[in-house]
Amino acid sequence: MTAQATTQPAPATPGTNRLQAAWAKASPAIRDFFVHVLGQVRILKKAYPGIMHFMIFWGVTIQVIGTVINILNMLLFFPWVITFPRGTAYLYYELIMDIAGVMILLGVTMAFIRRLFIRPKYLETRWDDYYALSMLALIPIIGFITEATRLLSANPPWRAWSPIGNLVANLLAAMGLTPVGAVQLHDILFWTHAGVALILVASIPFTKMRHLVNTPLNIILHPRRKTGEIEKIKNIDEAEVLGVGKVSEFTSQQLLSFDACLNCGRCEDACPSTISGMDYSPRTLIQRTRQRMVDSIGTSKPKSDEEIFGEVFTDSYAWQCTTCGACILRCPAMINPVDEVVDMRRYQALTSGKVPKSVADSLRNIERQGNPWGIPAQDRLNWSDGLNLRELAPGDEADVLYFVGCASAFDDRNKKVARSFVHLLQKANVNFGVLGFDETCCGETARRMGNEYLFQVFAEQNLEAMSKIKFNRIVTQCPHCFNTLKNEYPQFGSAYKVQHYTEFLLELGLNQFLSPDGNKVEGRLTYHDSCYLGRYNQIYQAPRSLLKMADMTPIELPRMGENSFCCGGGGGQMWLETDPNTRINHRRLGDALEVKADVVATACPYCLIMFDDAIRSKGLGEQLQVMDIAEVLERRLAV
Ligand code: SF4
Ligand code: SF4
Known part of the structure; x- marks a missing residue:
């Protein structure tokens, strides 16, 4: 056996492959759990509410862990027993629990200040916001007083390790509370503390506190598509319902995401449509849908089975979103309002037919002429007059396939840009060509306008044309074509390397020219x-x-x-x-x-x-x- 042969890795067994596949599937969720649930990275992008939430989250988490250790020590859940930390470990336990209590109180104070005095425009306050904050404040306050009575009655030598409890104990002593009185008070406070905590836990499903469960779940379970990728309707010819016209038609993951919404307004604060004064907001989109879902629970005629257009949203509501993605990147709960917008548009475009007239006109243009401008398809190459552009025929080869896109081919202002780009390519001696009349709209506009049929037809048509020539990469001028070809055409088997022209020119070392x-x-x-x-x-x-x-x-x-x-x-x-x-x-x-x-x-x-x-x-x-x-x-x- 040669030395080279001995260094060959052993072939993977089916078990190893399954393990690797499972890890590949689970690792993004695990990563998101650590980064966004435990690390609160997205929440911290806004400094004040970020620090505020971080302190409450970690304060509560530490207190819950500490309380569980304490309860398991009490043999309440035998045979699950934890031996309570002793010696130095116990001192640190006391100190950490005190720090966690302070973190909660600081965070809650910041939250009250924010809601009562700072009052950012995008922040909506409902009764359960104050309920949750009051309960969160009450628990550590009662906890510290309970601890103080314990310290006062037992007077242990380590009481300085509970600095807040010790401080409160000294205050109570100064107010005249004796160790005997502290013993009597301790029991009352202990059960009050436990009672308030239990009320808070019991109210989780009915108040904003549900986000303690639903938001981490949504962060773990949200679909992991590429950021710019819209989900494909599979077997579109066989699908009975296209798009979503009723709340009950959203997927269970989408319904979970509505319930995971914190109503924090970060999406609204970034949304260009809301900021520009349109009667639209991604937060309202999610919250109204959620309300419809909640109102349907336990009813014989659930509202979630009724059409959402008319009563919940006007026919024009979903058409005000630009799909810019600002809300997606801001949402700490990883909710994607664009998915809901596209689902609703799909229903309007493909099922009910109730789309704004300008949308219907554009879709008709795309369908008939292969471009939203509605300019005859035979004019697609007019922009390149005199440029000596190479049109690739089946069997031809080139390094770069320049996907021109409808805007560059049909819009007068952008035709000039396309000509500039071609001059740059020619100056740099790039071996490139275009599909010419075989190129058609990439389908991006049709897809985002809800007409998935048209999109799929165009995607397949372009890929068919591309399959007949040989090239190393596709370069697009338009970021919309770029996103579609790069992130969405793989849904149809495309594996081409796709670059935006800025990436390509930089890689080319254009500066020498x-x-x-x-x-x-x-x-x-x-x-x-x-x-x-x-x-x-x-x-x-x-x-x-x-x-x-x-x-x-x-x-x-x-x-x-x-x-x-x-x-x-x-x-x-x-x-x-x-x-x-x-x-x-x-x-x-x-x-x-x-x-x-x-x-x-x-x-x-x-x-x-x-x-x-x-x-x-x-x-x-x-x-x-x-x-x-x-x-x-x-x-x-x-x-
Ligand atoms: S994607 Fe739509 S909803 Fe989200 S911020 Fe942009 S315009 Fe607003
Ligand atoms: S969708 Fe996300 S960003 Fe918008 S209010 Fe809900 S949790 Fe906040």
């Missing part, structure tokens, strides 16, 4: 993070690095990176008629004006259109312009 003598964009430039590039695909640095390559260091907008504010064009919103008073793009333009930008750079055709529209409707064309990064780079090309 740029020249300091090229035209530099003048003025203060800022960069707007597209939701589908940033939040959904974590591409934050590549666009910024490219701008630096072009000698433009962007001034950051106040809402940037993960906290970027949507342009208002995603999720099919670009095609919807909106109230001029609630336009999201006008708000986002306000951010750019706030930093006194002369140029807004984007890397998304939808963002470009939305900014352009806002600039024009505000009459600010002289003051501010919007450019794609490809255009900024093209100017710097060496001549």
